[in-house]
Amino acid sequence: MLSSAQTPRLLRSPTTTTTTLKCLHSSPVPASATAPPPPSQILTTRKSLVSRQTSAVDIAKSFLDRLRRTEPHLNSFLHVSPDEAILKQAEELDNKIKNNDAVGPLAGVLVGVKDNICTYDMPSTAGSRLLENYWPPFDATAVRKLRESGAIVVGKTNLDEFGMGSTTEGSGYQVTANPWDLSRVPGGSSGGSAAAVSARQCMVALGSDTGGSVRQPASFCGVVGLKPTYGRVSRYGLVAYASSLDVIGCFGSSVADAGILLNSISGHDKFDATSSKREVPDYQSQFVAIDYLESKPLKGLRVGVIRETLENGVDSEVISSVRSAVSHLEELGCSVMEVSLPSFSLGLPAYYILALSESSSNLSRYDGVRYGKQVPGDELNSLYGDSRAQGFGSEVKMRILMGTYALSAGYYDAYYKRAQQVRTIIRNSFKEALDKNDILISPAAPSVAYKIGEKKNDPLAMYAGDIMTVNVNLAGLPALVLPCGFVEGGAGGLPVGFQMIGAAFDEEKLLKIGHIFEQTLQGCSFIPPVIADEWTS
Amino acid sequence: MALTLFRGLQSNSFRLYSSVYVSRKHGVLYCSMRSAEGQTATQEKQQTQLKASLKKESTKFEELLKNYEAVIGIETHVQLSTHTKAFCSCPYNYGAQPNTSICPICMGLPGALPVLNSKVIEYAVKVGLALNCKLSLSSKFDRKQYFYPDLPKGYQISQFDIPIASGGYLDVDLPLEFGGGHRKFGITRVHMEEDAGKLLHTGNGSFSQVDLNRAGVPLLEIVSEPDMRTGIEAAEYAAELQRLVRYLGVSNGNMQEGSLRCDVNISIRPIGQLEFGTKVEIKNLNSFSSVSRAIDFEISRQVLLHSQGQANQIVQETRLWEEGAQKTVTMRKKEGLADYRYFPEPDLPGVALSEEYINGIHDSLPELPEMKRRRYEKLGLSMQDVLFLANDINVAAFFDATIGPGADVKLAANWIMGDIAAYMKNEKLSINDIKLTPKELGELIASIKGGTISGKIGKEILFELMAKGGTVEGLIKEKDLVQIVDPAEIEKIVDKVLAANPKQLEQYRGGKTKLQGFFAGQIMRETKGKANPGLLNKILLEKLNAKS
Numbered sequence A: 001m002l003s004s005a006q007t008p009r010l011l012r013s014p015t016t017t018t019t020t021l022k023c024l025h026s027s028p029v030p031a032s033a034t035a036p037p038p039p040s041q042i043l044t045t046r047k048s049l050v051s052r053q054t055s056a057v058d059i060a061k062s063f064l065d066r067l068r069r070t071e072p073h074l075n076s077f078l079h080v081s082p083d084e085a086i087l088k089q090a091e092e093l094d095n096k097i098k099n100n101d102a103v104g105p106l107a108g109v110l111v112g113v114k115d116n117i118c119t120y121d122m123p124s125t126a127g128s129r130l131l132e133n134y135w136p137p138f139d140a141t142a143v144r145k146l147r148e149s150g151a152i153v154v155g156k157t158n159l160d161e162f163g164m165g166s167t168t169e170g171s172g173y174q175v176t177a178n179p180w181d182l183s184r185v186p187g188g189s190s191g192g193s194a195a196a197v198s199a200r201q202c203m204v205a206l207g208s209d210t211g212g213s214v215r216q217p218a219s220f221c222g223v224v225g226l227k228p229t230y231g232r233v234s235r236y237g238l239v240a241y242a243s244s245l246d247v248i249g250c251f252g253s254s255v256a257d258a259g260i261l262l263n264s265i266s267g268h269d270k271f272d273a274t275s276s277k278r279e280v281p282d283y284q285s286q287f288v289a290i291d292y293l294e295s296k297p298l299k300g301l302r303v304g305v306i307r308e309t310l311e312n313g314v315d316s317e318v319i320s321s322v323r324s325a326v327s328h329l330e331e332l333g334c335s336v337m338e339v340s341l342p343s344f345s346l347g348l349p350a351y352y353i354l355a356l357s358e359s360s361s362n363l364s365r366y367d368g369v370r371y372g373k374q375v376p377g378d379e380l381n382s383l384y385g386d387s388r389a390q391g392f393g394s395e396v397k398m399r400i401l402m403g404t405y406a407l408s409a410g411y412y413d414a415y416y417k418r419a420q421q422v423r424t425i426i427r428n429s430f431k432e433a434l435d436k437n438d439i440l441i442s443p444a445a446p447s448v449a450y451k452i453g454e455k456k457n458d459p460l461a462m463y464a465g466d467i468m469t470v471n472v473n474l475a476g477l478p479a480l481v482l483p484c485g486f487v488e489g490g491a492g493g494l495p496v497g498f499q500m501i502g503a504a505f506d507e508e509k510l511l512k513i514g515h516i517f518e519q520t521l522q523g524c525s526f527i528p529p530v531i532a533d534e535w536t537s
Numbered sequence B: 001m002a003l004t005l006f007r008g009l010q011s012n013s014f015r016l017y018s019s020v021y022v023s024r025k026h027g028v029l030y031c032s033m034r035s036a037e038g039q040t041a042t043q044e045k046q047q048t049q050l051k052a053s054l055k056k057e058s059t060k061f062e063e064l065l066k067n068y069e070a071v072i073g074i075e076t077h078v079q080l081s082t083h084t085k086a087f088c089s090c091p092y093n094y095g096a097q098p099n100t101s102i103c104p105i106c107m108g109l110p111g112a113l114p115v116l117n118s119k120v121i122e123y124a125v126k127v128g129l130a131l132n133c134k135l136s137l138s139s140k141f142d143r144k145q146y147f148y149p150d151l152p153k154g155y156q157i158s159q160f161d162i163p164i165a166s167g168g169y170l171d172v173d174l175p176l177e178f179g180g181g182h183r184k185f186g187i188t189r190v191h192m193e194e195d196a197g198k199l200l201h202t203g204n205g206s207f208s209q210v211d212l213n214r215a216g217v218p219l220l221e222i223v224s225e226p227d228m229r230t231g232i233e234a235a236e237y238a239a240e241l242q243r244l245v246r247y248l249g250v251s252n253g254n255m256q257e258g259s260l261r262c263d264v265n266i267s268i269r270p271i272g273q274l275e276f277g278t279k280v281e282i283k284n285l286n287s288f289s290s291v292s293r294a295i296d297f298e299i300s301r302q303v304l305l306h307s308q309g310q311a312n313q314i315v316q317e318t319r320l321w322e323e324g325a326q327k328t329v330t331m332r333k334k335e336g337l338a339d340y341r342y343f344p345e346p347d348l349p350g351v352a353l354s355e356e357y358i359n360g361i362h363d364s365l366p367e368l369p370e371m372k373r374r375r376y377e378k379l380g381l382s383m384q385d386v387l388f389l390a391n392d393i394n395v396a397a398f399f400d401a402t403i404g405p406g407a408d409v410k411l412a413a414n415w416i417m418g419d420i421a422a423y424m425k426n427e428k429l430s431i432n433d434i435k436l437t438p439k440e441l442g443e444l445i446a447s448i449k450g451g452t453i454s455g456k457i458g459k460e461i462l463f464e465l466m467a468k469g470g471t472v473e474g475l476i477k478e479k480d481l482v483q484i485v486d487p488a489e490i491e492k493i494v495d496k497v498l499a500a501n502p503k504q505l506e507q508y509r510g511g512k513t514k515l516q517g518f519f520a521g522q523i524m525r526e527t528k529g530k531a532n533p534g535l536l537n538k539i540l541l542e543k544l545n546a547k548s
């Protein structure tokens, strides 16, 4: 099955289903499927709207009902748009459909938007008390594009303050619970978006990913998380954390939804000089319905499994879930080999130095002068100091201090400059590996969702949890995380996600593979317990 | 004294931008200046002592000055006259209502990103080439970080270790009244950056307001080598830079509006000493003469301290030039080097220049002041004329347009520097405001040279042309001013005048030859000034002296 002549180490082939592997069957053909593949909520919505089976208003109402029911347990949203505002947009859509007017590809799609992405009609706090009640005078480009595609923004989702954290406990406002186990975190920093999509409070959601903030919560919450190539989606209107790493990403309950969402927000933006001018392919064309799949639909695809990500420090149950997913890909026709990225472990320190350095600069604008929290003072320095001291949370302050230190005269060469050199090494090693492989595979996180409070006093342990994802940001590559199994825990198990990393601007391939993977994944239903009783189909 | 800031942006509306003000209680935003006021008192004493001792022993002091050498370098900020700001599409108009030309980008709102206006690169390349610099084919922007209320993002987008241009020079011809001479001053670097906003201090000083109209306007920072030795050299360097940016059309170079700002670094050392003395920076120089005077004052201050064994009182600091008092005072002392924590601006891609791009701009450069001066010199003009004509780009353009079709160079220069300049000065007009065109000046010169009109009539026509416009030919026709050059006709008039004034003729012939002027005047009156003076005098003399 291995095509390489280099006789790489053979991967463990799937044997019997273990307790950690509830849903992977050995055959890719869904003859004995016990649960249907996840439907695309976007395509389903569109179909029922266009055929006039349902109205946009009815769809919106059903989501708002569920949101209202689940939100007290989850706290995914920092701000929910008033019902009237949402229903009014839905009604306008219904009228358009009634008049046979053209509607956009996201018509009637209810979207959650991470609160560090600017919205004209809602506050945008980035999870910080410093920006409490701050209303931007403009929509982020991604949000503008969503609206132009017919989407309805439901509300703003919770996050670690300014995206700095991996649990969403770092929000200045509230702690979001994981829909699979309310005593656990949803991951972070886009925990609110992940939880909201997982609990079907909205159909899809935008997040942002600086070091894994879309992918790790997707894994923790059992949803699809897509981190696009740096430059694929405009950052205009994304409250900056670390500009050279920040990317707006997509959450969906299916690969198709994440891909269709990406389609509508991608493309060059004259307001973001780092956005790419490359043409945006039609990601949807990659989605082949299951009935048309051949027995080895991924034949010829070369999959590299990153050895360093399946070693010490990663939960064994996570490892076996990911290995099972790899076996599944193998059965779909992929040729699998193990690849080594010796620079992998350098990614974490390099990432933290660069991200914190940039953040110390990006957060300088919050000085209490023009907007945001302001604490009056006798003189200028106390105005600055007190406004920032009271506005920022402790994690943010720590990161600003560390970033400021790393950029200081005398330390710049030892920290920032060296980290940039490491970044180049990492980028090159990924390039090399992706020249030999179509995609690379790793877990999305070393473990499943933590208990709330578990990592709160151990920032280093929390930082270490980012090991699987930060390298991808340093290399600027696209990555897709999708649920592949469960680990025991909570009421119905805790989801595990695996990460597929593609070459720059090759989101198409990731989506194509992901779509086939999830459709052939059997007996797995990623409906969390919090809505399991009402969500039957 | 509680500091209160008016809240600027609590709602998502652009309308509120015009009220983005920061207010402060007394003195707050000038905390650095306030602490300096304490030092100013002792400083004041020093100044008085300095002035007194300067007066008392002025000749002795002149001698003293000769033992020292000043080392002067200048940092100039040139505001580029691009239609829009450096990183957003806001226009910039000097003097506009506060906060009427701002947007999320230049206000530094969360999520806003800079996008470089490509004109900034073009202008920077123009200036770099004009300053004989080496251009960096690949440079980048960096963030310079510090907090101040006029700096919306908490950092200034600038260039740090790789400026777009470096290692050039500027040719300067010193004015004759200051001894003349040619100088070549080194240019260390030219880099691009953005301007900050402005703080507006209210009359009673109880609060300050921030005007962000200027925030994000593109600047070039031009750093000279420490090649200047006197206030005059420094002022002329600055004037030449102003000329250069005006010639290039990249800035209006207006010092009063702050489009051209000079910060001077100055130190002194005993002649013969190799190492530099302690460097002092002078700010708030709003004219070339203040550059020159501030430097001369500062040299005197430092030399006095040095000669009195108080060289240790010359400290690294920033001093303000006070125009009213004609002195420099301490603004802030430097405590070590400020750490701006520069790092590459991640929001902007690197700046890559191709050879073709640079060559294209190089080929499109206009004739620059230095080239113009050398060309005028070759035309045979004196250095005084050269400097006068080349100093102002519009005057130079007028001159060039006049001599282009072939007008006499020296005459054209004389007319422009004489009657035209005087008229402009009286009427407070620039050369572009007067109605006279270079073409008509050429016609005028040709008409006089060709004898169609006299010089006197030429002058009259000139004023008419400058005030009302029109053509030389039209005016001559309209006023019937064509010179009489036919000897027979002039003879006829001479005869008539002599016949009409027999008494004067008799006196003349009796020896009162001064009366020639009287006759010439009579004839001129008769011909309305049109008689060719040379012919007239020749014929008149013949007739007067003819034996009757």
Ligand SMILES: [Zn+2]
Pocket (backbone or CB within 6 Å): B085, B088, B089, B090, B101, B102, B103, B104, B105, B106, B107, B216
């Ligand atoms: Zn602007």
